[in-house]
Amino acid sequence: MRTNLNGILTLLLAFVVHLSFAQDKAISGTVTDFEGLPLPGVNIVVEGTTNGTQTDFDGNYAIRASEGQALLFSYIGQRDVRIVVGASNTIDVQMEEDAQALEEVVVTAQGIEREERSLGYAVSTVDEGAIESRPEADIGRVLQGKVAGVN
Structure with missing residues (x-):
């Protein structure tokens, strides 16, 4: 009986540890300008971390983040966009021109x-x-x- 209880508790502990490490998920999407054209070279950073990436030539990106974390999109001549990660794995962003910049x-x-x-x-x-x-x-x-x- 004691070995069965130990085995069940070990499996439960392994499951809880697995869930705590599995919070990061892959997020991907496309970044476009106000006309809908893809923007290459947009910087995407998970706010508060050093985790970041850039969009490719077609404006596509992929990054890992947890739900509740914020993604910060920045590009020269465009306003910075901050989006909080939700349940969706796809986040498409349309950036607005910043005439002042x-x-x-x-x-x-x-x-x-x-x-x-x-x-x-x-x-x-x-x-x-x-x-x-x-x-x-x-x-x-x-x-x-x-x-x-x-x-």
Whole structure:
């Protein structure tokens, strides 16, 4: 009788331990913009942890989280979205444009210019008079000797 009771208690304990570790579940979905186009490279983080992932080229993602935990979706130029994990294993997110965030950073061909107007590359200025005084067809020859690095 005692061995049967020990066996039943051991199985019950193993079942409870299994349930406590099985709370994480796989969550997947698609992230789109306000027009319904997939967004690649969206960051998804389980709030309060270091567990995170990014969407692929088609806007798809997969992450593990428990019910009640929150997923934080963030992307440049879009408002952050916070969604609490429920019973569903699929969470599709449509992000909204954040016009205020778009005004803060201007991306150029060679660098990034921020509101402080600091540049990430060198700029040279040549006066109009210096160009008019040299009758050349090639702009490179006109700038040669006037701007550093032009050969």
